Amino acid sequence: MRVLIVEDNRDLALSVKKGLEQENISVDLAYDGESGEEKAFVNSYDGIFLDLNLPKKDGLEVLQSLRSEKIESPVIIITARDEIEERAKGLDFGADDYLVKPFELLELKARLRAVVRRYHGRSLPQISVGDLTVDPVCRRVSYQEKELLLKPKEFDILLCIAQRHPAVVSSEEIAEHVYDEDFDPFSSVLRVHLARLKKKLAEAANKEILKTIRAKGYQLCD
Secondary structure: OEEEEEEEEOHHHHHHHHHHHOOEEEEEEEOHHHHHHHHHHHHHOOOEEEEEOOOOHHHHHHHHHHHHHHOOOOEEEEEEEOOHHHHHHHHHHHEEEEEEEOOOOHHHHHHHHHHHHHHHHOOOOEEEEEEEEEEOOOOOEEEOOOOOOOHHHHHHHHHHHHHHOOOOEEHHHHHHHHOOOOOOOOHHHHHHHHHHHHHHHHHOOOOEEEEEEOOEEOOOOO
């Protein structure tokens, strides 16, 4: 999963970034509305945490701009306790949820997982594709109820593809959701992770269940 935090309190933003990265979530930061808006236009995010009182461009303006340009990434507004009217406007303008400062990192993670599930049209945390089950909360993968041991990035790649099943997911889309903005798109890292993941899944299922669709990307099979 890859998220954007738009928050001018650098200590808070860095603290949240550190907490999310411990869950193997890739995090980009922006400290003002203009740079946050620019990053949201350029990159594809699974979730955006958006403060309302931002320098250069107000959070509500950023939200309106994103939605007017059909940027559909889930947005969680970060507000102060006394900003009830602004919070309501944010929901009316297309935000998916809100968090009131001060908040606990545990709640932030739970709300992020919830809006991502809704965005992908799911109500339950677990994702099942045939006999394969992916649990984003526990970061656990099993095939026919037998657990598979995956490395963190292998899990992230599988989750990205499973969330979009039965769609074919391109390597570019996987990279956008699994790595942060410092990732080198010309490196072989993603190809290596995908090759290892495909091998582990094939060994567990005794058949190929993560297929390469030539010139298009990757797809999980039921």
